[in-house]
Amino acid sequence: MNTKIFIVDDHYMIIEGIRSLLQFQKGIEWMGHAMNASSCMAFLKQHEPDVILMDISLPDKNGIDLCKEVKTKYPETHIIGLSSFNQHSFIQKMLDNGASGYVLKNATLEELLNAIEKVVHGKIFLSPEAELTLEKNENPIIPVITRREKEVLLLIANGMTNNDIALKLFISTTTVETHRKNLLTKFEVKNTASLIRMATQLQLI
Amino acid sequence: MNTKIFIVDDHYMIIEGIRSLLQFQKGIEWMGHAMNASSCMAFLKQHEPDVILMDISLPDKNGIDLCKEVKTKYPETHIIGLSSFNQHSFIQKMLDNGASGYVLKNATLEELLNAIEKVVHGKIFLSPEAELTLEKNENPIIPVITRREKEVLLLIANGMTNNDIALKLFISTTTVETHRKNLLTKFEVKNTASLIRMATQLQLI
DNA sequence: CAAACAATCCCTTAAAAACAGGATTTTTAT
DNA sequence: ATAAAAATCCTGTTTTTAAGGGATTGTTTG
Structure with missing residues (x-):
C-alpha cells in the first residue's frame, strides 16, 4: 500500500x-x-x-x-x-x-x-x-501584562515620556509611573532600554 | 555558451x-x-x-x-x-x-x-x-555610526547605564554620555526608548 | 460574596539621562 | 603632511526614570 x-x-x-x-x-x-x-x-x-x-x-x-x-x-x-x-x-x-x-x-x-x-x-x-x-525548553518567559500596561508600553516605545503619556491617556503622571514600574518588574529588567529590547524580541511591539 | x-x-x-x-x-x-x-x-x-x-x-x-x-x-x-x-x-x-x-x-x-x-x-x-x-521604503535613513558608537549602542541595549559602560570600556562616563548624545542626534530621536526601537528595526542590534 | 486583579493616584529620594556648549588628543585617509 | 573624522574628556543645568513605600476605587471571577 x-x-x-x-x-x-x-x-x-x-x-x-x-x-x-x-x-x-x-x-x-x-x-x-x-x-x-x-x-x-x-x-x-x-x-x-x-x-x-x-x-x-x-x-x-x-x-x-x-x-x-x-x-x-x-x-x-x-x-x-x-x-x-x-x-x-x-x-x-x-x-x-x-x-x-x-x-x-x-x-x-x-x-x-x-x-x-x-x-x-x-x-x-x-x-x-x-x-x-x-x-x-528554552522558555522565553513571556510576561503577562494588562491591556493598559501594553498601551503604555507602546507609547514608551514611541519615545513618549511619562508626562506625554499621561496627557495622551488623560491620566496622572504618577499612574503612568506605576504602570512603567510594573512593566519593569514583570519583564525583570531595570531600565527602559532593556524593556524595549525585550518587548521587541518577544514581538510585543 | x-x-x-x-x-x-x-x-x-x-x-x-x-x-x-x-x-x-x-x-x-x-x-x-x-x-x-x-x-x-x-x-x-x-x-x-x-x-x-x-x-x-x-x-x-x-x-x-x-x-x-x-x-x-x-x-x-x-x-x-x-x-x-x-x-x-x-x-x-x-x-x-x-x-x-x-x-x-x-x-x-x-x-x-x-x-x-x-x-x-x-x-x-x-x-x-x-x-x-x-x-x-525609500528613505529608511540608516544613520552612519562609528565603531565605538555601535559598541556603546549594544551595551545600552543590554541594559547597561553610562556608568556601567564607562567601567566596561575603561573610559570616562562623560565620554559615554557624548557617544550617547551623538547616537540620539544621528538617529534623530530624543530618548533611549526610541533609540533602541529604531536600532532594532534597522537590525543594528 | 470575598479575594484577586486592574487601574487609578500620591509622596520621597536617588539615580540616570538629556541638553547645552565646549576642548583636546588620536586615528584615518587624501 | 595635513585635514577630517573619531574618540576622548570637561562643567553645568534640567528633565526624566527608578525604587521604595503606600492607598483607593472599581471589576472580575471562583
Missing part, C-alpha cells in the same frame, strides 16, 4: 524540491500540492492523503491554525510541520494542534523518508535539532 | 528544488552546490560559475558578508540573493555588496530563469515583491 503524500507550502522551490525527492520513491504516492490554506482545505474535500507536509507560514493562514482545522475535520490524516524555524513555540504549538512530526527545511532525504515512515505508523517524528529545542 | 550556475544554501530541499528545475534547462549548466560559506569559497578556488544563487542565512556566515567577499575576489561572478524574507535591509545590503539580483524563495521557474538571464547580461533583477519593498 502506497503512502499518499500532499504538501502545503507557498514556496515553489520547496515544493519542487520535495516532489523531485519523493516522486520516484517506492511506496510513496505524490498527490500534489497547495500553496495556501484554502486550496488545501478544498483539496481535502475530494482526496484523502495519508500524510500532509505543512509549512508554518502560509499567505492566508498560519500552518498552526490550519493544522488544528485539518485534524478536527480529518483526524485520520497525519501532519508533519515543515519550517525553516527551529523555534520552541512553533514546534510545541504544532504538536499541541495534532501534528505528528516537525521537520526542518534543511532535512535530508533520509530524514524526510524516516519522518513519513514514522508518522504513518502512528509515531511522532521530530528533526534532531527540533527535538533538542523542545527538550531544552 | 552555457550559463554556469552554482548555489549556496543550507536547505537541502531548496537545492534539490532548484536543481530539479534548472537541470535540464537549455543553456544552463548546473555546477553543484555548497551548504555553507566556507565550502563555497573553497569551490570558487577551482571553478568559475557565471551566476551564484546565494541564500541570506547560512550556518557559518551570513550571505550578505559572503556576497561582499565573493565579489571582492571574483568580481566577474554574478550573485543573486535568495531568501524567503522580503525585507528592505536585506535587499539593500545585498545590492550594496555587489549582488545583481534578489529572488524570493516562492518565485516561479520563469522568474528564476528571467533573473539568471538578466544578471548574466549585466542587468539587475529583483522579484516584483522585492522591488516593491525597495521602492516603498
Whole structure:
C-alpha cells in the first residue's frame, strides 16, 4: 500500500524540491500540492492523503491554525510541520494542534523518508535539532501584562515620556509611573532600554 | 555558451528544488552546490560559475558578508540573493555588496530563469515583491555610526547605564554620555526608548 | 460574596539621562 | 603632511526614570 503524500507550502522551490525527492520513491504516492490554506482545505474535500507536509507560514493562514482545522475535520490524516524555524513555540504549538512530526527545511532525504515512515505508523517524528529545542525548553518567559500596561508600553516605545503619556491617556503622571514600574518588574529588567529590547524580541511591539 | 550556475544554501530541499528545475534547462549548466560559506569559497578556488544563487542565512556566515567577499575576489561572478524574507535591509545590503539580483524563495521557474538571464547580461533583477519593498521604503535613513558608537549602542541595549559602560570600556562616563548624545542626534530621536526601537528595526542590534 | 486583579493616584529620594556648549588628543585617509 | 573624522574628556543645568513605600476605587471571577 502506497503512502499518499500532499504538501502545503507557498514556496515553489520547496515544493519542487520535495516532489523531485519523493516522486520516484517506492511506496510513496505524490498527490500534489497547495500553496495556501484554502486550496488545501478544498483539496481535502475530494482526496484523502495519508500524510500532509505543512509549512508554518502560509499567505492566508498560519500552518498552526490550519493544522488544528485539518485534524478536527480529518483526524485520520497525519501532519508533519515543515519550517525553516527551529523555534520552541512553533514546534510545541504544532504538536499541541495534532501534528505528528516537525521537520526542518534543511532535512535530508533520509530524514524526510524516516519522518513519513514514522508518522504513518502512528509515531511522532521530530528533526534532531527540533527535538533538542523542545527538550531544552528554552522558555522565553513571556510576561503577562494588562491591556493598559501594553498601551503604555507602546507609547514608551514611541519615545513618549511619562508626562506625554499621561496627557495622551488623560491620566496622572504618577499612574503612568506605576504602570512603567510594573512593566519593569514583570519583564525583570531595570531600565527602559532593556524593556524595549525585550518587548521587541518577544514581538510585543 | 552555457550559463554556469552554482548555489549556496543550507536547505537541502531548496537545492534539490532548484536543481530539479534548472537541470535540464537549455543553456544552463548546473555546477553543484555548497551548504555553507566556507565550502563555497573553497569551490570558487577551482571553478568559475557565471551566476551564484546565494541564500541570506547560512550556518557559518551570513550571505550578505559572503556576497561582499565573493565579489571582492571574483568580481566577474554574478550573485543573486535568495531568501524567503522580503525585507528592505536585506535587499539593500545585498545590492550594496555587489549582488545583481534578489529572488524570493516562492518565485516561479520563469522568474528564476528571467533573473539568471538578466544578471548574466549585466542587468539587475529583483522579484516584483522585492522591488516593491525597495521602492516603498525609500528613505529608511540608516544613520552612519562609528565603531565605538555601535559598541556603546549594544551595551545600552543590554541594559547597561553610562556608568556601567564607562567601567566596561575603561573610559570616562562623560565620554559615554557624548557617544550617547551623538547616537540620539544621528538617529534623530530624543530618548533611549526610541533609540533602541529604531536600532532594532534597522537590525543594528 | 470575598479575594484577586486592574487601574487609578500620591509622596520621597536617588539615580540616570538629556541638553547645552565646549576642548583636546588620536586615528584615518587624501 | 595635513585635514577630517573619531574618540576622548570637561562643567553645568534640567528633565526624566527608578525604587521604595503606600492607598483607593472599581471589576472580575471562583
